[in-house]
Amino acid sequence: MALPGELWAELPAEKRIFSAVLLFSWAVYLWEAFLAHRQRRVYRTTTHVPWELGQIMDSETFEKSRLYQLDKSTFSFWSGLYSELEGTMILICGGIPFLWNLSGQISGRAGFGPEYEIVQSLVFLLLATLFSALTGLPWSLYNTFVIEEKHGFNQQTLGFFFKDAIKKFIVTQCILLPVTSLLLYIIKIGGDYFFIYAWLFTLVVSLVLVTIYADYIAPLFDKFIPLPEGELKQQIETMAKSIDFPLTKVYVVEGSKRSSHSNAYFYGFFKNKRIVLFDTLLEDYSALNKEPVEGEEGENEEAKSKTKNKKQGCKNEEVLAVLGHELGHWKLGHTIKNIVISQMNSFLCFFLFAVLIGRKELFAAFGFYETQPTLIGLMIIFQFIFSPYNEILSFCLTVLSRRFEFQADAFAKELGKAKDLYSALIKLNKDNLGFPVSDWIFSMWHYSHPPLLERLQALKDAKQE
Numbered sequence: 001m002a003l004p005g006e007l008w009a010e011l012p013a014e015k016r017i018f019s020a021v022l023l024f025s026w027a028v029y030l031w032e033a034f035l036a037h038r039q040r041r042v043y044r045t046t047t048h049v050p051w052e053l054g055q056i057m058d059s060e061t062f063e064k065s066r067l068y069q070l071d072k073s074t075f076s077f078w079s080g081l082y083s084e085l086e087g088t089m090i091l092i093c094g095g096i097p098f099l100w101n102l103s104g105q106i107s108g109r110a111g112f113g114p115e116y117e118i119v120q121s122l123v124f125l126l127l128a129t130l131f132s133a134l135t136g137l138p139w140s141l142y143n144t145f146v147i148e149e150k151h152g153f154n155q156q157t158l159g160f161f162f163k164d165a166i167k168k169f170i171v172t173q174c175i176l177l178p179v180t181s182l183l184l185y186i187i188k189i190g191g192d193y194f195f196i197y198a199w200l201f202t203l204v205v206s207l208v209l210v211t212i213y214a215d216y217i218a219p220l221f222d223k224f225i226p227l228p229e230g231e232l233k234q235q236i237e238t239m240a241k242s243i244d245f246p247l248t249k250v251y252v253v254e255g256s257k258r259s260s261h262s263n264a265y266f267y268g269f270f271k272n273k274r275i276v277l278f279d280t281l282l283e284d285y286s287a288l289n290k291e292p293v294e295g296e297e298g299e300n301e302e303a304k305s306k307t308k309n310k311k312q313g314c315k316n317e318e319v320l321a322v323l324g325h326e327l328g329h330w331k332l333g334h335t336i337k338n339i340v341i342s343q344m345n346s347f348l349c350f351f352l353f354a355v356l357i358g359r360k361e362l363f364a365a366f367g368f369y370e371t372q373p374t375l376i377g378l379m380i381i382f383q384f385i386f387s388p389y390n391e392i393l394s395f396c397l398t399v400l401s402r403r404f405e406f407q408a409d410a411f412a413k414e415l416g417k418a419k420d421l422y423s424a425l426i427k428l429n430k431d432n433l434g435f436p437v438s439d440w441i442f443s444m445w446h447y448s449h450p451p452l453l454e455r456l457q458a459l460k461d462a463k464q465e
Contacts, residue, residue, distance in 0.1 A: 017365035021384045022091060028391060029084045036077055039442040043070040046437045052453065053436055056426045065433040068151040075147055079139045086135065097367035099131075100124055100376060118184050121375035122177050129176070133169055140165070151433060153259050160257070164221060171220060179205055184374050195350040202350075203343055207269070214267045214276060223254040227277065232316045236275065239320060239415070243331050246271040255280050261432050262313070264322055266330065273330075275323065280431070282313050313431070314424050321412055321420035322428075328411030334404045341400075345393065353381050401448040409455055422459045425452060 011019070049062045090096065103124035104114065112119040144161060148154035156164070183201060190197045209217075218224070227233045227250040240247035248268070255263065255278035262281040268274050314322065329335055356362060362380055363372045412421045429436065429452050436452040443451055450458075 013361040014365035017362060017385075018091070021365070021387070022088065024387055025087065026084065028387070029080065032080065033077065035439070035442045035445055036073055036080075038439040040070065040073045040077075042437055042439050042442075043073060043435065050437060056456070057430070057436065061430050061433075064151070065429075065435045068147075068433040069435040071147050071150070075143060079143075082139070091366070094367045096376065096379070099127055100368075100373065103127060117373055118181050118188075121184055121373060122181055124375065125177065125180055126173065129169070129172065133165070137165070148259065153261060153433075156258055164258070167220060171217060175209070180375070187374050195347075195354040199343075199347045199350045202346055206342075210267065211269060214274065218253070222257065224251045224276070225254075226250065227252050232282075232319065235316065235320055236323060239324065240273075240275075240327065243327060243415075245327050245330060246273050247275060248272050249274045251276045252279050252282065253277070262428055264319075264326060266326060275326075277319065277323075280313060281322070281428075282319060314427055317420045318424035318427065321417035321424050324412035324415045324417040325408045325421060328408035329404065332404075332407055332411060334408070337404075341397070349382060349386065352386070353378065356381050356385065395445065398446070398448050402450050405449050405455070406458060409458060413459065418459050422456060425455055425459075 043066055046066065047063075049057055049059050053062070100120070103120050107116060107120045107123050108114075110119075114120070141161070144154050144156060145158070183198060186197050186201050187194050214224075227236075233250055236250055237247060248271075251274060253276055255261070259280075261278075263278045264276065264281055266273055266275045357372075357374075357377050360372065362385065363369075363376065366376070366380055366384075368376060409421065412418065428434075434452060438447070438451050449455075
């Protein structure tokens, strides 16, 4: 009787590759499901405010956040199960070669034969992203109009949602298709060192997108207005100047049209930095703190009819503390470090892709026996073959991110913002219904930001001082 190891060794190479990909995918899913189960148990069993949280969270907010996170976790379980089953069925039923052949038929009818591989690749990419958007639409609708609506976060109307989704799809294609076509062309003509040229190209594209995103892409979805002259703007400019941050503009974005979650970020290269504050972060600007204005029309009127009668956002001193944390990421070089790590990883992946692209058994494992399209090779190697490496890298980056967050908090402390950052973190946790209790393994694996209690404890001594 043959042992399992012997049976495995007797399988053709392509069968072993295919089986290994499926097994690893399900292993990752089961691991994630196990972690999520542990965290859901925390949500279910922690029904009273722990004593260490008594001074920072009332029982009503604690219960709201518990129920919100429990609903989100349950939704993630079912959407994750569907996604895993869908991916498995696509692989087993030969969905990738089917879609590639369909793309060839469509491009052929348009007068582009098999020799126009890049054209066929773009059709394939368009169909694949369209399929993904359509199958993900019901889940997105449920998340927005059931879960987020139920817990008071959704500010969108159905019309706004669909207009936003269509706009996102069109903008994505306008970027994805030209970039992909140029990348495929570079790989085709690059010779033995194509991986260097491909990496340089993706580096340039990423830097360009980071540069133009907030100025040309984000305004297609949200309204950006300059922060009016006043005390807050003067304080932001003074703080930026004190740490030599080359601030040029400060914007407020109408995030409340879409959601009542809060955020803030900075962008730009060299001597041209801009800060963006969500209106939901600012107590004086949050739509949730204002009465609906009579006579307003369209989406704003509908959105304001959805607002919940509650106080939201941070005071000016707390906003400055949050910005002190964000600017700490810049001053401590976290942004540059992340870019360097990302590009080192990108170069390594392109190098390994160059090593593996000639292996016909990789293509055969996914149903491509006669052709080896470059786009399919990119998909197979980057998405499937590299998946174990990607999981390890993701965990390492999560650990690094938590370290950076503590360092940015410490930087805000050095600016004298410990007390205000302490209260801001509590307010933001309340506004976003974050649940401050977590399973330690789930937290270790998933949280790119340290749990609230750990951040508050690190700030506590300085706050008391």
